[in-house]
Amino acid sequence: MASVRPLVLELIRHTSSGLPEDVLDALARARDREEPGSRAYSTFERMIQNVEAAREASAPICQDTGTLIFYVDYGPDYSPHQLERDIVGAVRDATKKAYLRPNAVDSITGENSGDNVGVGSPYIHFHPRRTKGLRIRLMMKGGGCENVGAQYSLPDTSIGAGRDLDGVRRCIIDAVQKAQGYGCAPGTIGVGVGGDRVTSYMESKEQLFRRIDDKNPDPTLAALEEELTESLQQLGIGPMGFGGKTTVLGVKIGARHRVPASFFVSVSYMCWAYRRGELEIKGDKVYLSGRRMIPAEPRRRTAASTTAARTAKKAAARATKKSARVGSSTKKSKGAAANKAKGTAAAKKAKSTAAAKKAAAKSATKKSTAAKKGAAKTRLKAAPIPSRRASATKLPVL
Amino acid sequence: MPKKIELPITESAIRELRIGDEVEISGLMVTGRDAAHKHLVKTFDETFHELAKDRFLYHCGPVVQRDGSGEWRFVAAGPTTSIREEPYEAEVIERYGIRGVIGKGGMGKRTLDAMQKYGCVYLHAIGGLAVVLAQCVVKVHGVHMLDPLGVPEAMWSIEVKDFPAVVTMDAHGGSLHETIFASSREAALRLMEKGIEAPPRSAAAK
Structure with a gap:
């Protein structure tokens, strides 16, 4: 298995510097619900501007690049040990390139590790699967919104929450109201019902990997999600807690079995800067958040093959001349013939490489000019997203 | 329309601001977060006093880059949660004559009282607006205590232009x-x- 380190680095860059389309759409809808000129309207407007600016600059949309949460589903063709090494390596690379802020602090000494790597950081969940290939999902969750998460143990008399769906609903309303704007509202609310204390919170986080506009397969939970997404807006907390018509972008609920004695409801709050990304490898195809990545040839190898082609051509020409001149010498001509054969093979190889390069360039043009121009310079790049280097060389930004 | 604010600013101009006002800030201000606040109440820091008097203190741990010529540049610079500084802020406002605190999430009663007493406001920046706000930082003038505190915690002297915020705590107790x-x-x-x-959904109903 080849190293996925550069691919994971690209996943981190992509996730850190933009928002998924469903989130961006939800923000635009929220803006359109507000009166133009109002505080809430201009706040949403600035949020959307920020996402665009971050994409263009390939810079983190929020300086708190958060806790890095990786979920890895790997087939039999991948080794989790190497994947772990590659992911940790990519996290170090990303920190060096300022895609990530150094965010791993020793809880006892207070020392920052400087490269986002530490005990339990980044945290990676591995799930083996039978089918070949690899899927890595990444969520970057800022500290501000993580701090407003809450876990309830039902019954909770302070909010009249019993051990039923109505109790679950009360917990969600309470948590969102108490979160105010502190978690960078409007948030998306992930809820885990049941499990133990750990798996309940885990469920709430995993819910946040869902798209905002999807529908819960469980009809009861789907109805509750819809109702809460509508009625929580009545809290009027608005963007950043400035007041407004949108307090949440969505509510996502998952349930797990529990022991009879426990009934936990865990609420994870995801800020509006909702960063999640997905890298998928199927055969020789690579997808970044659903879009095909165009693998470009590394520059060094391109240069090497060009040189090889040139050398081979010269050698071939020399060999032809030589064999014509000293045709009588068997020994020499044998050598020359061999040389010639070698040269032709090399030239052929060079030719086919050039053709392949051309074809690659052609297919890239279809997707994006930026990708085509950047192809020689950048190792790997998703077609529609200009890289930091691409924007630095003033390539068209899409 | 947002009100334009130029730094430094006088106490009377600060007292004209009311909660809900949208503002755009221009001029020199300084960043500071957890470690800085801890330090600022332990001793009187002359350098910080010069950087902060009649100006604003921004709760921010930026991502910065240094270019070839040694110039610093803010890459991402959104606000951080302010309530963590609640134990220190009232004293920092009193000691250093700060006229505004920029952050997110607002602050508590002690800070609100100090703001009313000494003439200071809380300005709420938009969290997660890292790139747009970093672009408002037109120049980094210098950095104080970079070595002991590290990049996010150090006190950065920055010049901003049209930095957007909303007054969410004013000098009248609002x-x-x-x-x-x-x-x-x-x-x-x-x-x-x-x-x-x-x-x-009830198990009994099935």
């Missing part, structure tokens, strides 16, 4: 956070009482 907390609590209780609309 707090938008308190107002919205109270109204949203009422709405939450109403919602809870209304009860669930979806049919409850």
